[in-house]
Amino acid sequence: MSQSFVFSSESVGEGHPDKVSDSISDSVLDACLAQDPKSRVACETLVKSNCVFLGGEITTSAKLDYEAIAREAIREIGYVNGDDVFHADEVFITNCLTRQSPDIAQGVDAAAADGKDTAEQGAGDQGIMFGFACDQTPELMPAPVMFAHRLLREMAHQRKEVGVEWLRPDVKSQVAVKFVDGEIAGIENVVISTQHTDNVSHKEIEEFCVEQVVRKVLPAELLSDKTEFLINPTGKFVIGGPQGDAGLTGRKIIVDTYGGWARHGGGAFSGKDPSKVDRSAAYFCRWVAKNIVAAGLATKCELQVAYAIGYPYPTSIHVDTFGSAKEGLTDQAIAAAAQEVFSFKPADIVSQLDLLRPIYRGSTHYGHFGKDDLPWEQVDKKDALLAAL
Numbered sequence: 001m002s003q004s005f006v007f008s009s010e011s012v013g014e015g016h017p018d019k020v021s022d023s024i025s026d027s028v029l030d031a032c033l034a035q036d037p038k039s040r041v042a043c044e045t046l047v048k049s050n051c052v053f054l055g056g057e058i059t060t061s062a063k064l065d066y067e068a069i070a071r072e073a074i075r076e077i078g079y080v081n082g083d084d085v086f087h088a089d090e091v092f093i094t095n096c097l098t099r100q101s102p103d104i105a106q107g108v109d110a111a112a113a114d115g116k117d118t119a120e121q122g123a124g125d126q127g128i129m130f131g132f133a134c135d136q137t138p139e140l141m142p143a144p145v146m147f148a149h150r151l152l153r154e155m156a157h158q159r160k161e162v163g164v165e166w167l168r169p170d171v172k173s174q175v176a177v178k179f180v181d182g183e184i185a186g187i188e189n190v191v192i193s194t195q196h197t198d199n200v201s202h203k204e205i206e207e208f209c210v211e212q213v214v215r216k217v218l219p220a221e222l223l224s225d226k227t228e229f230l231i232n233p234t235g236k237f238v239i240g241g242p243q244g245d246a247g248l249t250g251r252k253i254i255v256d257t258y259g260g261w262a263r264h265g266g267g268a269f270s271g272k273d274p275s276k277v278d279r280s281a282a283y284f285c286r287w288v289a290k291n292i293v294a295a296g297l298a299t300k301c302e303l304q305v306a307y308a309i310g311y312p313y314p315t316s317i318h319v320d321t322f323g324s325a326k327e328g329l330t331d332q333a334i335a336a337a338a339q340e341v342f343s344f345k346p347a348d349i350v351s352q353l354d355l356l357r358p359i360y361r362g363s364t365h366y367g368h369f370g371k372d373d374l375p376w377e378q379v380d381k382k383d384a385l386l387a388a389l
Contacts, residue, residue, distance in 0.1 A: 006188050008176040009144035009259025013152045014077045014365050015169020015195065015240070017247025020086075021045040022364050024052065025249045025271025027073040028066060030358035033273070035062035037356035040100045043271035044249045045070075047242040050085050052093045056271065059100040067093045078159065078169040083197065085243040125267075126309045127278055131285025132262030133293040134300035136184065139370035139377075140290050143184055145259025147175040149366040150217040151192060158212065166205075168195035170240030175218075189228040190214050195240030196232075206231040256368045257282075262302055269368055274355035277307050277346055283376040284349045286369050288338050292319075294379035295386055297334055299324040305344060314344045329389070337388035341381050 012019055025043040032039035039060035046053040052070055075088035136143040151173040159167040174191035177184060192209045209231045215223065250268025257264050267278025274280035285303045292301045298321035306316045319335040343352065350356060353375040363374060371377055 003182050004180045006176050006178050007144050008174055009148050010174040011148035011152050011255050012252055013171035017047055017242045017245050018251040020047050021247040021249040022270035024070045024073045026360045026364045027069050029271055029360050031064050031069050032060045032062045034358040036060045041273040046248055048246040049243055050091050052091050055096040057100040058097050066095050086241050127267050128265040128306045129281040129285050130263045130265050131289040131303040132258050133290040140293050141370045142258055142261035144175050144177045147218055148173045153366055154213045154217045166197045166200040170195035187222045187227050191230045193232055193237055195237050198238050274350045280349050280355055281305055287376040288342050291379050291381040295382040297326050312345050337385050340388045341384045
């Protein structure tokens with residue numbers, strides 16, 4: 001990546017159709033784990049118009065009302081308005097959930113099985129996972145995606161807590177950040193597209209978004225007379241949410257991770273219990289990378305791990321600091337220290353981060369990274385890494 005450039009990242013709000021699906025799937029997961037921490041959950045949700053479809057595989061001893069869980073998730077997002085086809089109390093819900101395949105289960109279970117090399121818990125699937133951290137923001141995340149998330153958190157606050165009546169749940173943002181010599185130099189443009197009622201003018205929406213949201217949450221020193229604000233650029237956004245577009249679980253993986261700044265392994269997060277390394281190992285890699293940067297070993301770090309289904313060890317581990325490692329350190333030395341401090345085995349990932357808890361609804365919206373209350377965001381291994389080196 002060149003030293004002078006403009007980089008854009010986007011975010012989507014709680015009422016975006018894909019995020020509605022993610023929220024329902026993670027609500028089902030949390031409900032399962034609350035009653036049965038050993039639940040195996042792969043819950044996929046499709047929403048369109050006034051319909052919700054639940055699919056996937058769940059094996060659990062929990063006794064759940066899946067319809068009630070879905071309706072409550074929709075209600076918390078804010079789809080409770082009489083002028084919307086998609087309404088928490090009126091949607092039709094179809095449940096197509098089945099149990100987990102026994103062929104997959106035997107690979108994941110900590111038990112011996114025919115054809116399985118060990119009796120240890122293995123990865124729930126093959127795949128590659130990435131984690132990333134950098135020193136651009138206090139959260140050790142890329143600035144463009146964090147700025148985009150900040151905008152939509154404030155939009156939700158204005159809609160839910162302040163009570164701006166014309167706002168509706170579906171909303172998107174995008175922020176273009178200019179970098180000069182590798183440092184943040186300014187914000188080139190800000191895009192907000194928000195669903196609204198039919199009785200508000202475009203001018204009112206534009207003034208509100210710029211003055212009550214953008215200028216409130218983005219750094220003033222990065223906004224200038226040259227910063228362009230594109231607010232509801234189509235001119236009208238009344239029909240939104242699942243009425244306007246279908247939503248699917250796991251379709252916003254770049255919003256969920258690093259806004260395109262760092263790589264993503266391809267697997268989605270929401271609706272999956274932590275035996276699925278798509279989720280747990282991606283969180284783990286973020287934890288490792290964040291501690292590396294927090295310890296001052298590098299100013300940016302990307303970690304990649306790979307797994308084979310049913311196998312209890314990673315098949316590869318790779319660390320790349322993009323030339324930003326502390327003087328005298330190599331990426332290989334940092335990788336070796338990380339393997340001394342952290343255990344990369346799927347079962348150990350779950351125990352190290354205490355992942356068999358109903359904590360996942362807190363990760364669904366505004367990115368799965370950069371939130372201080374989540375276990376994979378803690379920088380509690382800095383000293384151990386320094387000692388290992």
